[in-house]
Structures are given as C-alpha cells and as structure tokens.
Amino acid sequence: MALYANGTFTTTKSSTELAFIGGILIATGSAIIPSTATGWLENPYNGGPKTAISIHGDVEGVREDDGIDEVALLVSFFTYLAFVGSVLPGKLVPGVALPDGTRLHYRCNGLLSLILLVALLGTGVWMEFVSPTVISDRGLELLSTTFIFSFLVTLVLYLAGCKSHAQSSSLKPHVTGNIIDDWWFGIQLNPHLMGIDLKFFFVRAGMMGWLLINLSVLAKCFQDPDLSRSMILYQLFCVLYILDYFFYEEYMTSTWDIIAERLGFMLVFGDLVWIPFTFSIQAWWLLGNKVELTKAAAIANCFVFIIGYLVFRGANKQKHDFKKNPKVLIWGRPPKVIGGKLLASGYWGIARHSNYLGDLLVALSFSLPCGISSPVPYFYPLYLLILLIWRERRDESRCAEKYREVWAEYCKLVPWRILPYIY
Numbered sequence: 001m002a003l004y005a006n007g008t009f010t011t012t013k014s015s016t017e018l019a020f021i022g023g024i025l026i027a028t029g030s031a032i033i034p035s036t037a038t039g040w041l042e043n044p045y046n047g048g049p050k051t052a053i054s055i056h057g058d059v060e061g062v063r064e065d066d067g068i069d070e071v072a073l074l075v076s077f078f079t080y081l082a083f084v085g086s087v088l089p090g091k092l093v094p095g096v097a098l099p100d101g102t103r104l105h106y107r108c109n110g111l112l113s114l115i116l117l118v119a120l121l122g123t124g125v126w127m128e129f130v131s132p133t134v135i136s137d138r139g140l141e142l143l144s145t146t147f148i149f150s151f152l153v154t155l156v157l158y159l160a161g162c163k164s165h166a167q168s169s170s171l172k173p174h175v176t177g178n179i180i181d182d183w184w185f186g187i188q189l190n191p192h193l194m195g196i197d198l199k200f201f202f203v204r205a206g207m208m209g210w211l212l213i214n215l216s217v218l219a220k221c222f223q224d225p226d227l228s229r230s231m232i233l234y235q236l237f238c239v240l241y242i243l244d245y246f247f248y249e250e251y252m253t254s255t256w257d258i259i260a261e262r263l264g265f266m267l268v269f270g271d272l273v274w275i276p277f278t279f280s281i282q283a284w285w286l287l288g289n290k291v292e293l294t295k296a297a298a299i300a301n302c303f304v305f306i307i308g309y310l311v312f313r314g315a316n317k318q319k320h321d322f323k324k325n326p327k328v329l330i331w332g333r334p335p336k337v338i339g340g341k342l343l344a345s346g347y348w349g350i351a352r353h354s355n356y357l358g359d360l361l362v363a364l365s366f367s368l369p370c371g372i373s374s375p376v377p378y379f380y381p382l383y384l385l386i387l388l389i390w391r392e393r394r395d396e397s398r399c400a401e402k403y404r405e406v407w408a409e410y411c412k413l414v415p416w417r418i419l420p421y422i423y
C-alpha cells in the first residue's frame with residue numbers, strides 16, 4: 001500500500017503480492033516454528049501439568065479439554081483492557097492528519113493499564129486466587145484460541161466493512177472484490193467498537209500479552225531453584241523493552257501500521273498471535289534447555305541490548321520530535337533539513353532507517369542469552385531482519401513517491417539504508 005502526496009491510499013500490485021506471500025509465509029511459520037520449538041522442548045507451550053488453582057479452580061493435574069479456560073482468560077483480558085483503556089487517565093494524543101483532514105485521538109494510558117494489571121494479577125497470585133503459571137500451563141491452547149479469535153474477529157470486520165457506507169477516511173470501505181485479499185488486508189483503516197479504536201487496542205493487547213507470557217514462564221522457573229542467568233537476562237531485556245514501548249506509546253500513533261495499514265487478518269493475527277507467542281519463544285526454549293552463560297558473555301549481551309536500545313529509541317525519538325518541531329535541536333545542534341521536510345542529521349544522517357538497526361540489535365540481544373546451540377531462539381531476530389528489510393523497501397518506494405526530488409537528494413546525502421557501509 002502506498003500513501004501518495006495527494007493523500008490518497010492505493011495498493012500497488014507488486015507490494016500486495018509481496019505482502020500476501022509474506023503473510024502466508026508468516027502464518028505458516030507461526031504454525032510451524034512454535035510447533036518445531038515445541039518438539040524440541042520438554043514442556044513447551046503447555047509446560048506440563050497444572051501446578052496450582054486455575055481461575056476455575058480445577059483439581060490439580062486434571063485438564064478440561066473444552067477450551068473454556070482459555071476462552072475465559074482471553075475474554076477477561078480483553079474486557080479488562082477495554083474497560084481500563086476507557087476509564088484510566090492518559091494523554092490524549094492526536095493521530096496524523098488523515099486524507100480528509102480529520103484526525104483520530106488516542107488515549108495513551110497503556111503504561112498505567114499494564115502496571116495496574118500486573119498489580120492485580122500479583123495480588124491474585126498472592127491470595128492464591130490465580131496460579132502464576134495459569135498462562136504457561138496452557139500456552140498451546142491459548143495460542144490456538146487466540147488464532148481462532150483472530151480469524152473470527154477479522155471475518156466480522158470484513159462483513160462489517162463490506163456493509164459500511166461510511167465516507168470518512170478512517171472508515172471508508174476499501175473493497176477490491178477479492179475476498180481473501182480484502183479479509184487479509186482489511187477493508188477499513190481504523191474500525192472501532194463502542195468508541196474503542198480496534199487497531200490501537202489489538203497492538204496494546206499483543207504487547208501486554210507478550211509480557212504476561214514471559215512472566216508466567218518466569219513463574220514456572222521459580223519452581224526450579226536454579227534460575228539461570230540466561231533467563232534473567234532475557235526477562236530483563238523484554239521487560240525494559242515492553243515498558244519502554246508503553247512509556248512512549250504515543251509514538252505508535254505515527255507508525256506505518258497505524259497510519260497506513262487497514263485492519264485485516266494480517267494485522268490482527270500479527271498483534272494477537274505473532275507478537276506474544278513468537279517473541280516469547282526464547283523463554284519457552286530456556287525452560288527446557290540449560291545454557292551456561294559466562295560473565296563476559298552476559299556483559300557483552302548487555303552491551304548489545306543497550307546500544308541497540310539507544311539507537312532504536314534515539315532514532316524514533318529524533319524523528320518524532322522533528323515532526324513536531326522542525327527546529328528542535330538534534331544532538332545539541334540545529335537539525336540538517338532537506339527540502340524543509342526530511343531530517344538528515346542525528347541518526348537520520350547516518351542511515352535512512354537506523355531505527356531498524358537498533359531494533360534488530362535489541363532483537364538479537366533477546367536471543368543471545370540462549371547461546372548458539374540451537375537456531376530456535378533466533379527465530380525472532382531472523383524474522384525481524386526479513387520483515388524490516390522488506391518494510392524498508394516498501395517505505396523507501398512510498399517516500400520516493402511522496403517526496404520525489406527531496407527524497408532523491410536525501411538518498412544522495414545519506415546513501416545507507418540500514419547499516420552504514422554494509423547495506
């Protein structure tokens with residue numbers, strides 16, 4: 001999909017085909033990789049028998065196979081998010097201007113919602129109302145329930161989108177007539193339900209879900225007194241990354257997914273299934289595999305995380321600040337600007353997508369604690385490498401189309417796409 005200078009959206013055939021093939025690969029991968037990991041782990045997504053009281057109070061070790069527990073967990077989670085998202089205070093952030101000149105507004109209270117959720121769950125665990133391993137005991141069931149939910153919800157979105165006569169940019173239906181294409185990419189840009197922006201809601205759910213899975217896997221580790229250095233590092237990096245995400249949640253409002261992708265299966269599945277269940281593969285893997293990480297390796301690992309984080313956050317912040325105020329100081333100096341529109345100093349003067357480089361380093365740092373004995377924990381950085389190279393190409397053609405000679409001048413000044421002197 002491309003957003004042209006006149007502000008209209010259009011889908012180019014090649015990018016659609018690419019996105020479609022990519023999506024199929026992603027969907028297939030998500031089914032294969034976790035189950036491959038599953039085969040390599042002793043207690044993979046299910047993590048063995050139940051260890052304590054579930055929210056239904058089942059008898060220890062007895063598993064109901066009707067899926068009701070997983071459905072109840074998901075419904076409770078979504079209900080909680082919908083409720084606190086609407087009532088908790090948070091900065092009201094205007095989204096980017098849509099082609100019809102309107103803007104959506106996002107209440108950025110994700111951090112508060114997350115802290116409250118963890119506090120409530122912590123209290124529930126302390127009162128023995130809920131088991132800390134309630135998620136890690138039923139990983140595979142939760143994965144399939146969430147997958148089915150994503151499938152069903154996008155069917156509803158598809159049908160509602162087809163029926164809609166809305167004319168606003170955020171809701172205007174975009175129907176190609178190809179059912180699979182329309183269901184996969186979605187019909188509407190920003191559908192909402194009872195005042196909740198679903199796109200923003202699902203990505204929030206995915207990021208929080210990832211943390212909850214990690215914490216639940218960590219709880220399982222506490223049953224083993226020998227908590228490994230690898231697990232501590234992985235958990236620490238992820239907590240920092242996820243907290244950072246919610247701390248800077250408003251930056252999300254200007255990302256590609258929010259401003260340019262319609263809400264279809266690709267995005268819903270990506271948010272609800274892909275993020276929580278594949279980004280946590282390392283944690284599941286570490287449950288069944290011991291890694292002896294030396295002190296030196298651990299320190300080097302921390303460096304990779306810190307450098308990656310500084311580049312990732314620094315680059316995104318510089319662009320965000322520049323968009324708000326084109327005269328903002330970049331690294332203490334007035335910004336170098338091309339054509340009055342593009343930032344060409346700071347991280348954006350080193351490579352045209354140094355934010356992707358930072359994200360890749362962070363992703364690598366999540367996997368390094370697992371050592372190099374298996375490729376399974378490296379699934380996330382490898383996937384991200386492919387995704388971001390592809391994304392950078394799509395963004396590049398979008399910007400070339402939108403900024404024309406200004407973009408060409410920028411490319412001359414900053415020839416590197418992601419990694420200086422290499423790519």
Ligand code: NDP
Nearest residue numbers: 255256257316319341342343344348355356359391395399
């Ligand atoms: P970017 O934040 O890089 O945004 C690209 C847009 O920024 C361009 O389309 C253009 O938009 C604007 N832009 C590009 N260059 C310049 C410049 N020099 N000066 C000013 N504006 C510029 O892209 P994404 O939304 O793809 O990524 C956001 C973050 O999310 C990244 O850090 C990425 O790594 C991360 N991410 C993580 C994923 C994961 O699975 N972990 C998946 C995808 C992204 P405009 O038309 O507004 O000028």
